[in-house]
Amino acid sequence: xxxxxxxxxxxxxxxxxxxxxxxxxxxxxxxxxxxxxxxxxxxxxxxxxxxxxxxxxxxxxxxxxxxxxxxxxxxxxxxxxxxxxxxxxxxxxxxxxxxxxxxxxxxxxxxxxxxxxxxxxxxxxxxxxxxxxxxxxxxxxxxxxxxxxxxxxxxxxxxxxxxxxxxxxxxxxxxxxxxxxxxxxxxxxxxxxxxxxxxxxxxxxxxxxxxxxxxxxxxxxxxxxxxxxxxxxxxxxxxxxxxxxxxxxxxxxxxxxxxxxxxxxxxxxxxxxxxxxxxxxxxxxxxxxxxxxxxxxxxxxxxxxxxxxxxxxxxxxxxxxxxxxxxxxxxxxxxxxxxxxxxxx
Numbered sequence: 001x002x003x004x005x006x007x008x009x010x011x012x013x014x015x016x017x018x019x020x021x022x023x024x025x026x027x028x029x030x031x032x033x034x035x036x037x038x039x040x041x042x043x044x045x046x047x048x049x050x051x052x053x054x055x056x057x058x059x060x061x062x063x064x065x066x067x068x069x070x071x072x073x074x075x076x077x078x079x080x081x082x083x084x085x086x087x088x089x090x091x092x093x094x095x096x097x098x099x100x101x102x103x104x105x106x107x108x109x110x111x112x113x114x115x116x117x118x119x120x121x122x123x124x125x126x127x128x129x130x131x132x133x134x135x136x137x138x139x140x141x142x143x144x145x146x147x148x149x150x151x152x153x154x155x156x157x158x159x160x161x162x163x164x165x166x167x168x169x170x171x172x173x174x175x176x177x178x179x180x181x182x183x184x185x186x187x188x189x190x191x192x193x194x195x196x197x198x199x200x201x202x203x204x205x206x207x208x209x210x211x212x213x214x215x216x217x218x219x220x221x222x223x224x225x226x227x228x229x230x231x232x233x234x235x236x237x238x239x240x241x242x243x244x245x246x247x248x249x250x251x252x253x254x255x256x257x258x259x260x261x262x263x264x265x266x267x268x269x270x271x272x273x274x275x276x277x278x279x280x281x282x283x284x285x286x287x288x289x290x291x292x293x294x295x296x297x298x299x300x301x302x303x304x305x306x307x308x309x310x311x312x313x314x315x316x317x318x319x320x321x322x323x324x325x326x327x328x329x330x331x332x333x334x335x336x337x338x339x340x341x342x343x344x345x
Contacts, residue, residue: 042310043121043310044308044309045307045308047306048305049305052297052300095302096131096304097126097303098130098131098299098303098305099130099131100133100135100296100305100306101122101134103115103136103138105136105146105174106329108142108145109138109141109148109149112145114312115149115152117310118309118310123159130161131161131163132156133164133296134163134166135166136171138170139172139175139192140175140177143174143249163181163183164185165179165184165186166186166292167185167187167193167286168187168291168293171187172195176196177253180256185285185287187281187288187289187290188290188291188292189277191276191277191280192274192276193276193280193286194273194285195274196254196257196270196272197253197271197272198250198253204234224241226238254266265284268283
């Protein structure tokens with residue numbers, strides 16, 4: 001009887017645990033399904049004029065006496081009243097609008113997924129009298145991804161909306177492929193610009209496999225389905241074809257630049273070199289030396305400036321994946337920095 005009693009208690013505990021696990025799993029499944037049903041996109045609009053006003057007001061408040069503060073508040077209230085009256089009467093002058101987007105590129109141009117949505121949002125309201133400023137930072141990456149990013153910027157040009165690219169740090173290779181689409185390119189004095197070239201690196205372990213008596217078979221249909229192989233034995237014919245493909249991409253890159261930056265000497269700047277802002281200005285790769293901060297701040301008195309940001313709602317799995325990817329990217333960047341110092345390829 002004692003044994004049966006113990007067994008009954010064990011069975012009851014086991015059933016309780018199983019039921020609890022079932023409820024937890026069902027709850028997780030329901031939460032995941034609910035999250036999938038909810039819209040994951042979010043567009044944030046920040047008026048930078050208010051940000052500048054806030055910074056000014058904080059400083060004025062700290063530096064002014066109590067009497068001066070009251071006078072400032074009184075003057076501001078009167079200004080708001082006057083603007084409200086003009087708005088009602090329809091006499092308030094229409095101000096130019098500047099839409100600010102930010103593109104921070106990686107090797108895969110992952111930010112293009114947000115850029116395409118931000119541009120779509122801008123196109124729903126923008127007019128040819130407005131302007132789009134893209135803060136661009138990228139040292140390049142895969143050709144097709146940056147080609148798509150450049151195509152997104154061309155959508156603005158197709159609607160006759162002025163496009164300005166601002167480079168504060170770097171717009172090289174694929175980054176400059178995007179930048180050249182703009183009506184005007186701004187660069188900070190020490191921003192890195194250029195690197196008009198193409199690179200592809202393919203390791204080959206065929207000799208290592210042979211050394212250890214390991215056979216590798218690669219079956220393809222089509223003479224040039226695979227030109228260079230990582231594990232197979234490369235041929236001179238395949239190598240020459242690979243070089244031909246690289247040269248073709250480079251030629252397309254140069255043609256694209258020549259189409260959008262007609263004043264540049266294409267042969268002089270398509271060597272794969274990069275330059276800092278001042279030299280880039282001399283080579284006509286950029287149009288003005290100024291940081292995006294100075295450019296926008298100078299415009300805020302006469303223009304309404306809106307910063308547009310699109311961001312999908314991330315699931316827990318995506319957040320973990322992004323965290324791991326960012327950690328790996330930081331590690332790679334650190335190793336690269338130590339190996340190459342401040343040079344870019």
